[in-house]
Amino acid sequence: MASKIPAMREISREEVAKHSKQGDLWVIIDSKVYDLSKFAALHPGGLGVLSDPEVAGQDATEIFYSLHRHEVLLKPGYARLQIGTLPGKKPQINANSVGAISKVPFAEPTWLSDGYYSPYYNESHRAFCAELRKFVETEVLPEAQLHEETGKHPSKALLARHAELGLHAMRLGPGKHLKGLTLMNGVVKPEEFDFFHELIATQEFVRIGARGYFDGFLAGMIIGLPPVVNFGKPELREKVVKEVLSGEKVISLAISEAFAGSDVAGLRCTAVKSEDGKYFTVNGTKKWITNAAFSDYFTVGCKTAKGLTVLLIPRGEGVETTPIKTAYSAAAGTAFITFDNVKVPVENVLGREDDGLRVILSNFNHERYGMSASSARSQRMIVEECLKWANQRKVFGKPLISQPVIRNKLAALIARVESVQSWLENIAYQMNNMSYEEQSLKLAGPIGLLKMECTRTAQETARDATQIFGGRAITRTGMGRLIEQYHRTVPFDAILGGGKSSNTTLSNVPISISFILRACAVAEDVLGDLGVRQAIKQMPPNVRL
Numbered sequence: 055m056a057s058k059i060p061a062m063r064e065i066s067r068e069e070v071a072k073h074s075k076q077g078d079l080w081v082i083i084d085s086k087v088y089d090l091s092k093f094a095a096l097h098p099g100g101l102g103v104l105s106d107p108e109v110a111g112q113d114a115t116e117i118f119y120s121l122h123r124h125e126v127l128l129k130p131g132y133a134r135l136q137i138g139t140l141p142g143k144k145p146q147i148n149a150n151s152v153g154a155i156s157k158v159p160f161a162e163p164t165w166l167s168d169g170y171y172s173p174y175y176n177e178s179h180r181a182f183c184a185e186l187r188k189f190v191e192t193e194v195l196p197e198a199q200l201h202e203e204t205g206k207h208p209s210k211a212l213l214a215r216h217a218e219l220g221l222h223a224m225r226l227g228p229g230k231h232l233k234g235l236t237l238m239n240g241v242v243k244p245e246e247f248d249f250f251h252e253l254i255a256t257q258e259f260v261r262i263g264a265r266g267y268f269d270g271f272l273a274g275m276i277i278g279l280p281p282v283v284n285f286g287k288p289e290l291r292e293k294v295v296k297e298v299l300s301g302e303k304v305i306s307l308a309i310s311e312a313f314a315g316s317d318v319a320g321l322r323c324t325a326v327k328s329e330d331g332k333y334f335t336v337n338g339t340k341k342w343i344t345n346a347a348f349s350d351y352f353t354v355g356c357k358t359a360k361g362l363t364v365l366l367i368p369r370g371e372g373v374e375t376t377p378i379k380t381a382y383s384a385a386a387g388t389a390f391i392t393f394d395n396v397k398v399p400v401e402n403v404l405g406r407e408d409d410g411l412r413v414i415l416s417n418f419n420h421e422r423y424g425m426s427a428s429s430a431r432s433q434r435m436i437v438e439e440c441l442k443w444a445n446q447r448k449v450f451g452k453p454l455i456s457q458p459v460i461r462n463k464l465a466a467l468i469a470r471v472e473s474v475q476s477w478l479e480n481i482a483y484q485m486n487n488m489s490y491e492e493q494s495l496k497l498a499g500p501i502g503l504l505k506m507e508c509t510r511t512a513q514e515t516a517r518d519a520t521q522i523f524g525g526r527a528i529t530r531t532g533m534g535r536l537i538e539q540y541h542r543t544v545p546f547d548a549i550l551g552g553g554k555s556s557n558t559t560l561s562n563v564p565i566s567i568s569f570i571l572r573a574c575a576v577a578e579d580v581l582g583d584l585g586v587r588q589a590i591k592q593m594p595p596n597v598r599l
């Protein structure tokens with residue numbers, strides 16, 4: 055039975071004014087009356103500010119919103135301080151209802167904004183987005199906010215729910231792994247799921263505003279499972295893909311090492327084949343492995359007799375993970391792994407022995423596409439934060455937005471996010487229409503350039519947003535909490551996303567996969583260089599100025 059919400063009594067401004075001293079202190083915020091008599095002594099902003107004659111017994115709406123986020127009033131512990139409402143008045147400030155589309159300009163991509171059009175998205179994308187947004191806001195967001203602070207990994211129960219909706223599988227993008235699944239309660243059919251659905255899946259998750267937890271929510275699977283799907287032997291593939299996509303097991307990709315960074319050809323983790331040819335013995339370490347702290351399987355790059363081999367290694371004897379403290383939340387489960395004489399059956403080789411580079415690199419373009427998608431969406435969240443803040447914050451009696459210098463920064467913020475989103479959608483459209491081989495040949499360069507542009511502009515956006523929010527941008531709670539988190543974690547995006555390849559590495563790679571390797575780069579400059587080199591390769595020989 056639904057519980058009854060008690061009707062709030064009406065309280066006049068005159069009555070509120072009578073409660074204006076310590077121990078008997080009421081205030082009005084957005085036409086709601088709060089009794090802060092007992093709370094005042096516990097108030098994180100101090101007792102003194104509440105006893106001020108301009109606050110106690112008065113309408114404190116403006117001062118409240120210049121110091122707190124609206125979400126403070128929604129927390130049950132604070133919401134229950136409300137004792138009444140002003141007669142005949144309705145609250146003006148509303149939290150977005152579940153699943154709502156933000157009305158703040160540029161807070162949503164154009165295709166979702168009221169009254170705008172897009173050639174790319176159809177009804178299936180819209181229905182999928184609406185359903186997913188509800189799930190993310192009601193089920194994921196509360197845990198995300200909590201775990202981001204506590205550093206706890208995503209709960210088994212939520213992972214199971216995510217899997218039940220088919221989202222584990224959808225986060226890998228379109229493909230055969232979706233066959234036969236019911237996706238998002240049937241809102242989208244497996245055969246119609248495309249790169250725009252995937253773009254939506256990624257971008258809706260970003261809205262949880264919890265960067266460490268976001269990575270904790272299966273960033274490892276997104277890069278660790280495709281090698282099993284595409285290169286695993288049928289028996290192994292069937293078992294592992296089923297276990298992971300059902301949420302029962304977690305997998306991560308373990309390539310980088312302290313010695314080799316992400317230079318995949320310089321790895322020192324070794325796999326030595328037994329004389330009877332039945333198993334490998336793996337020894338070595340892996341570092342910076344997202345989700346490894348709670349993974350059951352590891353897709354591991356190992357040095358073998360004549361090259362590099364990728365092995366699927368289950369957690370077991372000789373496998374140990376130690377969490378690494380990083381700048382973001384431990385919810386991501388970033389860990390150091392040691393393999394100590396771990397016996398791995400040859401059936402667990404992904405792809406061909408000594409040909410692991412192909413396996414590792416085959417997913418790089420897709421990975422960078424996903425990273426660009428999340429980077430673009432987090433920039434958009436920052437745009438919304440900045441627009442709201444500049445609009446509500448008053449300085450010297452005037453809104454912050456009345457300062458040309460602030461408007462100028464906002465203009466730059468908006469222009470950047472709209473540019474990268476448009477490019478991203480163009481790439482998604484190309485991917486929808488190209489085969490894997492075509493994507494590798496034609497899109498490795500553009501995707502590299504897009505990722506470079508996303509992460510570079512993201513850092514400019516972080517800097518501008520910090521200027522707009524001032525001191526509030528450096529505190530982990532309160533008004534600028536999202537800006538602080540963004541500024542602290544945004545450099546990650548420029549680093550993640552592939553293996554660094556030196557020219558030496560390139561020269562060791564068979565010609566047949568050189569097109570894949572051209573996608574292999576990590577730092578922004580190298581990605582940019584990759585894009586230009588690809589373009590130059592495609593220059594017609596007969597053109598002159």
Ligand code: HEM
Nearest residue numbers: 088098099103109114117118121122123126132531532533
């Ligand atoms: C229902 C009433 C109120 C509640 C529940 C409340 C709650 C809080 C909370 C939770 C914080 C910590 C910062 C954050 O997480 O946002 C805070 C900070 C603060 N509050 Fe309040 N508050 C209330 C009313 C007021 C009012 C009327 C004033 C008027 C001056 C005020 C002044 C401050 C100040 C100055 C800070 C410190 C802000 C900062 O560090 O930037 N609060 N309050």
